Amino acid sequence: MRVAGLGFRTAAGAASLHDALQRTGMSVDALATATDKAEAAPIRELAHSLGLPLIAVEVAGVSTPTQSPRVTARFGTGSLAEAAALAAAGPGAQIIVRRVTSHDGMATAAIAWKGAE
Numbered sequence: 001m002r003v004a005g006l007g008f009r010t011a012a013g014a015a016s017l018h019d020a021l022q023r024t025g026m027s028v029d030a031l032a033t034a035t036d037k038a039e040a041a042p043i044r045e046l047a048h049s050l051g052l053p054l055i056a057v058e059v060a061g062v063s064t065p066t067q068s069p070r071v072t073a074r075f076g077t078g079s080l081a082e083a084a085a086l087a088a089a090g091p092g093a094q095i096i097v098r099r100v101t102s103h104d105g106m107a108t109a110a111i112a113w114k115g116a117e
Contacts, residue, residue, distance in 0.1 A: 002096070003055070004028040005085030005110045006043060007071070012106035014042040014049070020081075020102040020109035021046070028052065028111060032088030034059045034080055059083035066099045066110075085112035 004021055021028075030053045033043055038056035047054035060076030064086070067078035077083040079099045086093050089112040097111035 001030070001089060002026060002028045002111055002113050003030045003032050003085045003089040003093075005081040005083065005088065005112065006031060006033045006037075006046075006107060007080030007084070007099075007109075008033075008037065008040070008042065008107040010040075012042055012102075014045040016102045016104055016106040017042055017046045017109075018049075019104070020100060020107040023100040023102065024097045024109050024111050026097060026111050030055055030088060032057055032084040034075060034084055037080075055084075055088040057084055057087035059087060062087050064099075065095055079108070079110065081108040081110040082112070085110045088112070089114040 032055040035056045062083035064078040064082035093112045093114040
């Protein structure tokens with residue numbers, strides 16, 4: 001299963017999220033974001049338009065390859081996108097696409113993968 005984790009600023013629109021997702025270069029089975037962002041209209045719109053489930057996860061404490069001091073201070077993890085992808089994919093998941101940023105800098109996406117057990 002491949003999960004795209006998404007992080008985004010409050011002012012981001014669905015186009016920014018879609019751009020970040022496209023920049024990963026991969027198709028995915030689900031979208032994920034932090035619990036407090038999961039009700040935002042842009043991510044719900046993106047999930048609906050792509051026909052993908054949206055998974056809300058706790059990201060604090062999830063270890064990520066990318067480290068942002070700003071994100072660490074706010075969310076308790078180095079990359080919201082990477083942490084959301086890993087948490088949603090489940091134990092043993094790995095980041096296969098590190099955090100990428102949308103062209104306007106308003107959204108990030110990362111992809112985690114977990115094979116069949």
